[in-house]
Amino acid sequence: MGDLPASARAIIIGGGIIGCSTAYHLAKLGWKDVILLERGKLTSGSTWHAAGLVGQLRTSANITQLLKYSVELYNRLEAETGLATGWKMNGGLRLACNNERMTEIRRQATTAHSFGLEMHLLSPKEAQDLWPIMDIGDLVGAAFLPTDGQANPADISQSLAKGARMNGVRIFEETAVTGIEVAKGRAVAVMTDKGRIAADVIVNCAGQWARELGALAGVNVPLQSVQHQYIVTEAMAGVPKNLPTLRDPDRLIYFKEEVGGLVMGGYEHNPIPWLPGPKPSRGDRFALPGDFAFQLLENDWDHFGQLMEQALIRVPALEKAGVKQMINGPESFTPDGNFILGEAPEVRNFYVGAGFNAFGIASGGGAGRALAEWVAGGEPPMDLWPVDIRRFGSVHRDRNWVLTRTLEAYAHHYSMAWPHEELESVRPVRVSPLYQKLKDQGAVFGWKLGWERPNWFAPQGVEPRDVYSYGRQNWFEHVGSEHRCARERVVLIDQTSFAKFMLVGRDAEAALSWIAANDVAKKPGSIVYTQMLNQRGGIECDLTVTRVADDAYYIVTGTGYATHDFHWIATHIPAGLDARLIDVSSAYGVLSLMGPKARDVLAAVTDADVSNAAFPFGMAREIAVAGAMVRALRVTYVGELGWELHIPVESMVAVYDALWAAGGKHGIANAGYRAIESLRLEKFYRAWSSDITPDHSPLEAGMGWAVKLRKNTPFLGREALVAQVEKGGAQKKLPKLLACFTVDDPAIVLLGRETIFRNGRQCGWLASGGYGYTLETNIGIGYVRDPENGVSPEDVLSGTYELEIACERYPAKVSLQPLYDPKMERVKG
Template identity: 80%
Template sequence: MSEFPSQARAVVIGGGIIGCSTAYHLAKLGWKGTIIVERHKLTSGSTWHAAGLVGQLRTSANITQLLKYSVELYNKLEEETGLATGWKMNGGLRLACNRERLTEIKRQATTAHSFGLEMEILTAQEAQKLWPVMDISDVVGAAFLPTDGQVNPADIAQSLAKGARQNGVKIYEETAVTGIVIEKGRAVGVVTDKGTIRCDVVINCGGQWAREIGQLAGVSVPLTSVQHQYIVTEPMGGVPKNLPTLRDPDRLIYFKEEVGGLVMGGYEHNPIPWKPNGERGKLPENFAFQLLENDWDHFEPLMEQAMARVPGLQQAGIKQMINGPESFTPDGNFILGEAPELKNFYIGAGFNAFGIASGGGAGRALAEWVAAGEQPMDLWPVDIRRFGTVHRDKNWVLTRTLEAYAHHYSMAWPHEELESGRPVRTSPLYGRLKEQGAVFGWKLGWERPNWFAPKGVDPKDIYSYGRQNWFDHVGAEHKAARERVVLIDQTSFAKFMMVGKDAEAALSWIAANDVTKKPSSIIYTQMLNQRGGIECDLTVTRLAEDAYYIVTGTGYATHDFNWISRHIPEGLDARLIDVTSAYGVLSLMGPKARDVLHEVTLSNISNTAFPFGTMQEVMIAGVPVRALRVTYVGELGWELHVSMDGLAVVYDALMQAGVPHGIANAGYRAIESLRLEKFYRAWSSDISPDHSPLEAGMGWVVKLKKNIPFLGRDALSTLAAKKLPKLLACFTVDDPSIVLLGRETIFRNGKQVGWLASGGYGYTLQTNIGIGYVRNPQDGVSPEDVLSGSYELEIACQRYPAKVSLQPLYDPKNERVKA
């Protein structure tokens, strides 16, 4: 090896599959001067002992595409590098042992079809033909994905490493990173036990040690090491070489073929974290190519399930048991992206035991993110900016991660809420609302009312794939919003202040809509990336010449603050301040909202004096209130932003004044059904970095006709000059027996053209509503094209006729505007 370098363009920390893949793809992008530093030997952390199953389907289209790319890469990598990878495209089976699980896998198959994957629903007998050594006495069906497969994890990583070397990457093993060099808020180098390397970019692919590497840079990487066990049997009779991988989630186990025998592991409901040095200790630095002590007592329940599924295991010899720690995250998704705390410091870690399946695609996406300076596609499910302050707490992360691990093979119920580590952040109204039957959901640490159980109704969710127990109660809240008035605690909104003499100039560049309005104006706007995709979707209220108040969704607090602050042009006097914890928010919505507000304030709140899209300071019960006349439910209403210490007083005053008008509490599930009827878009589903405002039918909120430069303008101008590749539309399915959840496949004139981004029920219209893009990347899509088609939606592998609209389905002036 040549002399140890003092300079590099990019330093990748960690020589597991993700580090090797990221360096390989950076080199393919022409990044000269990329190096990998590995504390021990390549693959010595968790890569070498991974089970090696490669499944592709996820609930996100883009994450599924990443895994599809892994398969494409593994298909050709051995030919490129000359190193065997052990890749076999032998397909993957998933069993269902009850009717609810069968519904789940049918919905998964529809999701697969939406995302361009083959997935077949099989009978138990058809599944047994593919997997002859299993007992099928309790199997009611199965799903088969023929392009899934398996791989030798260490071999695939070594092959990626060789490919990286062939393209100029230098690899330094036995090199420990002891520090990160930081200057002016940027990572500019790494300190190792062999010397300091200055670089443009640092990429943390440290696996289980990624959290501790992050701490060297003041960056939170929320993951936990969990013990994961599997066995390898001696060769068994009847096990063919082309045996598909098998997942049996009802029994919590998985299988793959290996040298004529089986590998079997699973995801128990009582996982054991790896805490080698106690609660506060660090993971050992010398843990390389090592395993943990076998725990047969803990593994026994999985072994019993496996022997019931494969009776031949009772006579099979056990060649080896593997107990290897792997990194898991609080939500079961991996972590990619640039750290919000530190520029030029990227993370690729926390792969939840599917790092081998993700390796090719995640490495490519991270490399492209590094090279371009922004994500190459919508990667929100794995974006590190999905985390918040609660995720900095190691103990909280441990608690929630163990719950997520235990859910790995549980039913993926619609609307399911994890329960551990709650509550963390609560509104001052939490106790009041709980006493009134509030059933809370969780979002980025906040407790938020999802729905309210009337007296005599158990205030908890009961999950199913049909109409859940809250359906009628949410319908009552929806009806109250449409016909009377509701009060919704939306205190969890993320709230920022942009201040400084150049605040207008900064926001004019970042925001796609015109923010050069007079004080008291509310501007609904998106913020775009260089491709014209929507990075943020929020409201901006001008308070003064040098101050704006920004309100965005609860879950996007870290992301949006990071995006806005990182894009303030250099040299401007503009500062972004997070004021979320300073203000509570009450949304007063419904045709009687003005009547209620009139009872509690002396301010003139008539339509003339207080028009839509404006803000006024009013007094309620002795408390100053910033009242924003906006709506996300399609009715007359105000968001009332109140100091936290005055929130309860204002709530009580409004509830008392609302009694004659039939006021009711409402929650977030009612908001969802109300916004669907109005065809209001939701960021991270209907709109995202992959969607432009033009494609989303929101060109009216973009200042393209004004001579004001803004980020993403050039891309939008190019898009506007031609037929768009996709258009967002609203769909209804009147069949009351079905439930829309999102990811259902859209067919136009018999041809697949997209999938639903979101779905639910419109109680006023009494119909199922979905929102999704009609796509035609080759020839483009016009509004006339969309409206001229005949539509069907595939739901759980069955097609249902659907109607389409490009306009809101509900208008309060004309209550039923059906498609």
């Protein structure tokens, strides 16, 4: 399409469905001077051979909304552009062949109801009425989503491309990108085989090649191409045009109708990566050929046989059906099965939309819109944490690690989605100095951003491993023992995996005062719990800040948020200020000493005065323990007297041994992260990414006390909070309010995403759920919502509540205060 321009406002690289959708939506937002570059022809990478099933339900409300938007877009796109899309809203069936899978489906149905998605439970016969050619001899039940469907991937992409052109986007095919120019930490230009193009924003939608393209800018995009096979049959009797899509996860297979026949594929437990072989010049076994356009891989019938065997059981008529074609096309998958969106943490103005795990067509419309809005607004338009590129860390730079973990994630695609399940491959990577010592004491570890963290401790004689189920899992009573020890005696918790930063410089206070919602202008030794807000007043970070000097702050945040929070803080330091952010996570281990006997234990190992008068809550001190200088922070996330002890890593073992010896007479015990979860639920402490997110303000989360609105100090997000207060009026109404719920029935298990009913009407869903061992009850946390009329505290407390759990309703009680609060210390949340 003519000569390349010398510059553009935005350059999108990659002409698959995500690139075309992002271009379409940027243009719809009014962006002019947008160009899309495609090395081959549009859709020539993996889009053209995608199977095209469009399902909507995910475990995240916002990701589900993105997929719902895809359906809305596909419903209207042909009328808008005049190009057929092959879109059919023929619904989707999900089968269950055993009781555990049926329980999973029942919980999925409740999740769908929570997120406003229609989903119906069916008997085996009702499912067969919708899909007459399947055998139902082994079925326990099924679910039907009437708004799911299927599409022709290439046609939808071409229609999006036409819509983009209609709104001014210029598309250049057969234009290869050879380099990304970065200056002063910002992407500023794209080098192509036809010349250089300067740009304000560059968007990497290069599909399987997104990792290599990102590397040109110094950006890591952790994905791996995997061979994905399916067959297309000749026309078959009994296959109508409106046959729903079908997913049979117990048999690892899926089906859709195509030209009177069936498409059948699946997700085998032994996937094969696409590793074309090293380039002679680079020796890189992961390098993909640049000229792989509209091509397929060699068919592997032996490997596909395991899926065919299962398909013949479900659809016996397949045995006599002619196979028109087998497709073996590589598709990009990620280590956690979620796609990748957002601004790269390494380089400003460089965005990524890639790694769609074989549901790129379902995601295409919504993901393209979200990425376009992210580009236009400079921050995510909503909570997109499950797909945010900043969920990755240093471990994801190792291509061999990514390969192995991605294959494990692929193999789990249709496996049971057990609560609390941990992936097992390529572990351990990052461990505390106490790892082996705790393992010898029965620690069962979980994994987060490369770190091994003790989830619970198996007593002597109990096998230290998780046994998964939808009921009470095998660790339930043992976590209860750890919980009670924290409430009644004293525990040690290894929290070395915390992310830890130093903000230093002459203007550190001014910089942090702008980024933090709470007042951080405190004297050295003070600890401040604070959120950091976006322009909408939503919570982007939730952390503690300790002032250690006039020009230095020590910042502690959650393990999984290390990349995200570092990027948020570093990119929001106002220009011209002398303030530098340094990651010191690996320099310090952390031992949390918690419980009513914590002071007795700490006093026995240090000469420092740790009395309440000398060491009050919310303060930090440097104290000597076992020959080490320890930064002791008097805070707690379990609601008991306690300290976080931040210890030079080389002294971790010595300090642990000293505390353990001193705590012997007080009944000290190890505790893990599952006990922390139970303890914090009883105290109604919030957790970022579940209870509080970029979609929720501190006011809605009941944390207005941690915001400096009464001071005149400006801070990021202040205007949005002021507007929220003014709109709420004298009744203090807000669009939603966070509340705590209890369900006494011991037979049920709360996991989160259960539907909340107030006075018989749906009003939200649980963000998190678990069990409180002190109170001996099930506890959930979720927002009571009424965006139109607003919600006041009085409204919340005046209602009668029920929770829908696995499609059954149970009476619930509500509270806006901590459930367990015997005059203990108030801290985080």
